[in-house]
Amino acid sequence: MSEHAPVSRLEKILTKGYFAVTGELGPPRGADRSVIERKAQHLKGVVDAVNITDCQTAVVRMCSMAVAKILLELGIEPIMQMTCRDRNRIAIQSDLLGAYALGIRNLLALTGDHQSFGNHPQAKGVFDLDSIQLLQIVHKMGEEGVFANGEEIEGGPVRFFLGAAENPFADPFDFRPYRLAKKVKAGAQFIQTQLIYNVPKFAQFMHRVRDLGLDQKVYILAGVGPIKSYGAAKYMATKVPGMDVPEEIVERMRKTPKEQQKEEGIKICVEIIQQVKEIPGVAGVHIMAIEWEEAVPQITEMAGLLPRPQV
Amino acid sequence: MIIANRKPFEEIKAMVAPFNRILVLGCGTCVTVDFSGGEKQVGILASELRMARQLEGKPLETLEYTVQRQCEWEFIDPIAEMVRGVDAVLSMACGVGVQAMAERYPDKIILPALNTVMMGMPIEAGVFVERCAGCGNCVLAITGGICPIARCSKNLLNGPCGGSQNGKCEVNPEIDCAWHLIYEKLKAMGRLNVLMEIIEPKDWRPAGGGGPRKIIREEVRLEV
Amino acid sequence: MSEFEPIIVTFACHYCAYGAADLAGVMRLQYPPSIRIVKVPCTGRVDVHHILTAFEKGADGVIVAGCRIGDCHFKDGNIKATRRVQYVRKLLKEIGLDEERLNMYYMSSAEGARFAEVASEMTEKIKSLGPNPLRKEAKR
Numbered sequence: 001m002s003e004h005a006p007v008s009r010l011e012k013i014l015t016k017g018y019f020a021v022t023g024e025l026g027p028p029r030g031a032d033r034s035v036i037e038r039k040a041q042h043l044k045g046v047v048d049a050v051n052i053t054d055c056q057t058a059v060v061r062m063c064s065m066a067v068a069k070i071l072l073e074l075g076i077e078p079i080m081q082m083t084c085r086d087r088n089r090i091a092i093q094s095d096l097l098g099a100y101a102l103g104i105r106n107l108l109a110l111t112g113d114h115q116s117f118g119n120h121p122q123a124k125g126v127f128d129l130d131s132i133q134l135l136q137i138v139h140k141m142g143e144e145g146v147f148a149n150g151e152e153i154e155g156g157p158v159r160f161f162l163g164a165a166e167n168p169f170a171d172p173f174d175f176r177p178y179r180l181a182k183k184v185k186a187g188a189q190f191i192q193t194q195l196i197y198n199v200p201k202f203a204q205f206m207h208r209v210r211d212l213g214l215d216q217k218v219y220i221l222a223g224v225g226p227i228k229s230y231g232a233a234k235y236m237a238t239k240v241p242g243m244d245v246p247e248e249i250v251e252r253m254r255k256t257p258k259e260q261q262k263e264e265g266i267k268i269c270v271e272i273i274q275q276v277k278e279i280p281g282v283a284g285v286h287i288m289a290i291e292w293e294e295a296v297p298q299i300t301e302m303a304g305l306l307p308r309p310q311v
Numbered sequence: 312m313i314i315a316n317r318k319p320f321e322e323i324k325a326m327v328a329p330f331n332r333i334l335v336l337g338c339g340t341c342v343t344v345d346f347s348g349g350e351k352q353v354g355i356l357a358s359e360l361r362m363a364r365q366l367e368g369k370p371l372e373t374l375e376y377t378v379q380r381q382c383e384w385e386f387i388d389p390i391a392e393m394v395r396g397v398d399a400v401l402s403m404a405c406g407v408g409v410q411a412m413a414e415r416y417p418d419k420i421i422l423p424a425l426n427t428v429m430m431g432m433p434i435e436a437g438v439f440v441e442r443c444a445g446c447g448n449c450v451l452a453i454t455g456g457i458c459p460i461a462r463c464s465k466n467l468l469n470g471p472c473g474g475s476q477n478g479k480c481e482v483n484p485e486i487d488c489a490w491h492l493i494y495e496k497l498k499a500m501g502r503l504n505v506l507m508e509i510i511e512p513k514d515w516r517p518a519g520g521g522g523p524r525k526i527i528r529e530e531v532r533l534e535v
Numbered sequence: 536m537s538e539f540e541p542i543i544v545t546f547a548c549h550y551c552a553y554g555a556a557d558l559a560g561v562m563r564l565q566y567p568p569s570i571r572i573v574k575v576p577c578t579g580r581v582d583v584h585h586i587l588t589a590f591e592k593g594a595d596g597v598i599v600a601g602c603r604i605g606d607c608h609f610k611d612g613n614i615k616a617t618r619r620v621q622y623v624r625k626l627l628k629e630i631g632l633d634e635e636r637l638n639m640y641y642m643s644s645a646e647g648a649r650f651a652e653v654a655s656e657m658t659e660k661i662k663s664l665g666p667n668p669l670r671k672e673a674k675r
Contacts, residue, residue, distance in 0.1 A: 117482075130472075133510075366669065
């Protein structure tokens with residue numbers, strides 16, 4: 001990576017060595033921007049940047065780019081997510097040029113959930129590229145100022161602060177740190193992980209990441225999130241692929257009386273934040289409180305993450 | 312080989328409803344091996360149709376025949392007389408055979424009795440699985456002999472994705488995660504270094520992205 | 536009106552079912568005349584189109600009778616037959632015939648009584664289902 005000035009607040013925070021905090025927002029299944037404005041108000045000022053998911057679980061929602069632009073208008077820094085499921089390399093590069101022109105500077109490159117999960121399973125999954133190839137392309141657009149075919153981009157390089165996702169709990173477990181290395185090699189500058197509830201297992205993963213020297217090359221943000229209820233805990237533990245929710249946490253939620261479960265779920269999240277903060281190599285947290293954005297100010301307050309630094 | 316599957320009986324019955332005399336034409340190659348359209352299956356389908364039509368009070372006359380391969384002119388040319396004598400041909404070949412028949416006998420209605428599904432193999436008697444997607448640029452040398460285009464639900468070249476769980480694909484727990492298989496295979500062979508290289512985006516033109524494909528073998532052409 | 540006397544084509548394997556049928560005769564056990572036996576070396580020899588042909592030619596019912604599972608003289612012939620009978624029952628449904636017209640039974644060559652029992656059982660069932668609708672003329 002060549003020397004360059006940070007292109008976004010998030011990049012500035014991380015390069016200056018602050019512990020970063022990012023949030024997440026799921027776009028509406030409609031065209032009403034007031035929904036976004038309402039959710040975003042909870043996140044303003046308590047996180048450094050906000051992820052906008054890209055048709056998560058292959059359900060049609062307002063596109064990430066449009067929501068990112070709305071967030072910019074509200075004075076919130078967006079992290080635009082882009083998957084490989086719905087677009088080929090032509091559309092992807094075209095969208096990247098557009099996003100840049102609109103002022104978006106953070107990008108998370110993902111493979112994308114398979115279309116069979118969503119509400120249009122009959123659709124053709126594009127998958128012209130995979131997430132690693134996408135990282136490479138975006139990296140080259142910023143570093144070398146060229147498109148995927150080598151042609152120069154008119155007007156010069158288009159540089160994003162580039163991120164990728166990693167699931168420390170997916171299989172093959174042994175291979176995950178190497179896959180992370182591949183993403184870093186392809187150009188990933190920051191990583192957001194899948195929700196962490198099994199801190200010891202995550203610590204194991206981080207140990208191997210440090211062995212590979214990756215903590216020196218990429219900023220790793222640990223994924224955390226509050227649990228809404230005992231039912232939600234059970235669901236995540238049993239029905240969501242790639243999630244590891246230890247029995248103690250499910251039990252803890254179960255033992256909590258129903259009216260207090262939300263508070264308990266927030267407490268658990270705060271504890272996990274405090275624990276992962278202590279793991280060397282963890283540069284920040286990514287708080288995922290989908291459909292519960294109002295919990296984020298409380299979580300960041302209780303975890304001692306406020307106020308956010310001025311950069 | 313090509314694996315096909317007979318269409319639902321109701322659909323076939325509806326297709327031949329307007330006709331009184333049909334040729335049920337089988338193929339002796341792929342669809343014989345996968346038990347979908349060979350001589351035996353021709354006999355079974357013809358018998359089923361005759362019985363069903365008789366129950367409806369609209370008898371159907373059937374000719375039954377199976378050629379060596381329905382996708383080669385030399386095997387379908389000799390049956391011209393048979394084809395002439397029927398209202399329609401119910402082909403039990405794969406899509407290629409049906410089209411060859413339609414091209415060789417342009418005035419005759421040729422109906423497909425099968426759905427052509429995939430290129431695959433029987434991993435045990437009666438169980439056929441997809442193995443090849445015909446992408447035109449084989450990468451099996453760098454994936455331990457396991458195809459990520461045919462066997463990965465997302466055609467990843469640098470997999471696995473985050474949905475791989477217990478060696479199974481997130482789409483369906485009965486599908487093996489191809490990249491899990493590739494990883495285990497290369498690990499067992501001490502060739503994990505292969506996976507550290509980033510595989511570049513695929514050129515999809517040989518896979519059909521450049522339009523329908525054509526291969527010419529100059530050394531066996533007859534016309535110069 | 537006289538009762539309909541069904542025709543039930545019965546594929547019986549040489550090593551078990553046919554022996555049982557034979558024994559039933561020797562034991563002077565009564566069983567209905569609807570049973571028309573076709574001896575096969577093994578029920579595994581019975582193919583899908585044999586059964587379909589029987590129905591197409593007007594049989595009211597078809598029995599496939601073989602050795603008990605595990606006792607087949609040819610190891611797994613009766614297992615193959617079981618699969619095929621299951622398959623043809625599905626085909627009968629597609630065609631519009633009652634799948635109950637076809638059944639597979641298992642017995643040893645010593646079970647003369649069993650053969651007679653099966654024959655009566657199936658005949659009763661077919662009588663209640665009525666003649667094969669594909670029959671050209673009604674059976675007197």
